[in-house]
Amino acid sequence: MTQLTTIVQFQSRGILNIPKPIREIFKIDKGTLAKISVKDDAIIIKPVEAMSPFQFKPRIFSKKEIVRWLKEDTLDKKTLTKLKEKLKKSKALNQPIIKKWAKD
């Protein structure tokens, strides 16, 4: 493992800039998560991906599976009617979020 030591200065609210060479070694980008822990007299910062026991790789969904999901998601009209009645009874139709998402 590369030995690299550098001195940096804390900014307000404990913000610290990790020097670019170190960011490059650990592939730290904007949004990279890190675990911070204390051991004896040291603060240990570990990028989460580097310590993760399994690598998460987002996969691309196939058209076939998307079609299956959409089909499986479709309610029958009887169920939808029951839900609409429930919604009417709750008098929630005027709530902004409900109005926005229940348009159709």
Place this chain on the structure above:
Amino acid sequence: MSKIFFDADVLFSLVYSQNPLSGAKRVLIHGYLEKYSFITSFPVIEEVRKNLSVYNNPTYLKKLKELLEDFNFLIIKILNEKLIDLYKNVVHKKDLHVLIAAIQAEADYLLTYNKKHFLTSKFIKFNLKLQVMNPKEFITKVILST
């Protein structure tokens, strides 16, 4: 207050589907009214985002952002390593992050269209409080039964 964890397939459908008969959308509306908490995870959102980006339609990403904000989704960002170790053989490696995030968040329901991926014999042996179902089942078994 019960908690619902959304898998990537359900979140994706919520954004992508224009279907007025969508069950997932009704889960959101009725779950919100009945004060359920909505949960997902950072990797799940990344997967949804990546798949929506394929369509090169900026309204999809905007809708995803609005959905997460409007319904006040709790987003699990860091997975508990002890849980990963405990459940690592329960489901396939590619689905493990979803199961761990749902358990970590103490979710009552995991909504997915891929129930088979989670309901393995090993999962059942753990006898967890987490119930795996698709949105349509959630509506009939939970929303309409109360």
